[in-house]
Amino acid sequence: MDFGLSGEQEMLVETTRAFVEKELYPFEAEVERTRAVRPELVRQVIDRALEAGLYAANMPEGLGGGGLDTVSMCLVDRELGRAAYALHYLVARPSNILQACTGAQRERYLFPAIRGEKIDCLAMTEPDAGSDVRSMKCTARQDGTDWVIDGEKHFISHADLADFVILFAATGEEETPRGRKKRITTFLVDKGTPGFEVLPGYVSVSHRGYHNCRLRFENCRLPAEQVLGEPHKGFEVANDWLGATRLQVAATCLGRSHRALELATDWAAQRRQFGQQIGKFQGVSFKLADMKLLLQQAELLTLWAAWRHDQRMMRDEDAAMAKLAASEALGRIADEALQIFGGMGLMEDLPLERIWRDARVERIWEGTSEIQRHIISRAMLRPLGA
Known part of the structure; x- marks a missing residue:
């Protein structure tokens, strides 16, 4: 490489x-x-x-x-x-899921999204189905050639700005080697469709101005052409196109880590206490060294996983390691940067307190740190029959 x-x-x-x-x-x-x-x-x-x-x-x-x-x-x-x-x-x-669009779906959703004429959002998470996606209760049942959607979603990012929703809903059950599991189908749902309502979400301390929303579906009728991919194959659609989203989270975490480290380094070089720059004290300089090390490790893991993706070699655990390393590095780097600034770091005059607040959600969304560790350890143990 x-x-x-x-x-x-x-x-x-x-x-x-x-x-x-x-x-x-x-x-x-x-x-x-x-x-x-x-x-x-x-x-x-x-x-x-x-x-x-x-x-x-x-x-x-x-x-x-x-x-x-x-x-x-x-x-x-x-x-x-x-x-x-x-x-x-x-x-x-x-x-990337929109690349699964076919026929008229391409003109109605895919191409307008690429041209910046329409904004999409993904709707998967529910109050009782976060990491355990298979437990979702939002259902879609067939009625003739139509599908009827009932249920709720929450924590749906930027649904207030989106023109349409890429919805995942349960459409029955299937037998698997590990027991019965729900089948999932993916739908394209336009905002304004009867029976579909976008409601305000919760007020988050992270990412102010970027809103999460609740979605409510009540007897929401969709024609068959609103199915994205094949019926009951929603997980296949997600697995085909969502693999790189965790790399996106990892990469954006790297960006905020770089900014926090640059702010802390500049402050350590300029701020004077006891007659010298605070960066000359080991208590500060060693923090900077550790922050740099964490960032470099996370960056290499992220770019390595991205390279493997380009080579069609990326495994689930590659993206999981990148997301885990970058999100947890950001949390520590933001916290240590704030410590170097002292009281000023918590003031709204500087972007650091925002970076510190925003860092917290990165270990939760797009798969918690615990889920990433589960993916990594499962990949290690399965070949050994454990």
């Missing part, structure tokens, strides 16, 4: 970082204060991202996307991750 970046990748990193500093950083304080992103600002960020060639960069060129490989996308996401999440997610990566 070549650990160096190509000229194109270096230019991509520079372009993305310049975009973040010019188009996103200036609005972070506003989003923190108002806990929202103005509709006109949403449109502005999307339009500027389209102009910069950063929008839908994960989608194949043949579909109108940027056609970046996984390593390059991780580099982009790392730079975007430096900014407040409510802003940088607008530089969208339409869900």
Whole structure:
């Protein structure tokens, strides 16, 4: 493996970082204060991202996307991750699941999402079905050629801005070697469909301005052409296209870790106590060294997993290790950076207290740290029959 970046990748990193500093950083304080992103600002960020060639960069060129490989996308996401999440997610990566669209679905959902005309969101999590997806209670039953959806979802990110939902619902049961399990089907549901309601979610301390929502389905009728993929094959759709999402989380964690470490390093070099810069005290300098080590380890794991994905060699445990390492490194780096700043680190005048708050959710969403450890250990033990 070549650990160096190509000229194109270096230019991509520079372009993305310049975009973040010019188009996103200036609005972070506003989003923190108002806990929202103005509709006109949403449109502005999307339009500027389209102009910069950063929008839908994960989608194949043949579909109108940027056609970046996984390593390059991780580099982009790392730079975007430096900014407040409510802003940088607008530089969208339409869900790769949409590549499963066929026929009229492509014109109605896939291509508008790539062009920035429509925003999608994924609806899987429920109040009683978080990590245990198979226990979902939101159901879809067939009625003639239609499907009728009933149930609720929660913690559905940016559903308030989305034009349509990629919904996972239980559609019966099947026998497996490990007992009966629910079959899952994936649907495309337009906002405004009768029987479908988007409700406000919960107020989170992490990622202000980036809202989670609750979805309610009551006798929501969908025609057969709203099925994404094949009926009862929802997990196959998810497994085919969602493998890289944990790498995206890992990469954005790297971006915030870089920013926190840079802030702490600059502070340690400038702040003076007892007649010298605080960075000259081992209590501070050793923290910086440990933070750098954690970040470098997480970055190598993430780019390694991304490289394996590009080579069609990535295993579930590769993405799990990247997500686990990067999210936990961010938590420690943000905490140590704040410690180096002392009391000033907790003040809203600096971005560090936001990075510290935002870091906490990364060990929970897209699979908790415990789930990642389960994936890794299962891969180790299964070949031995354990």
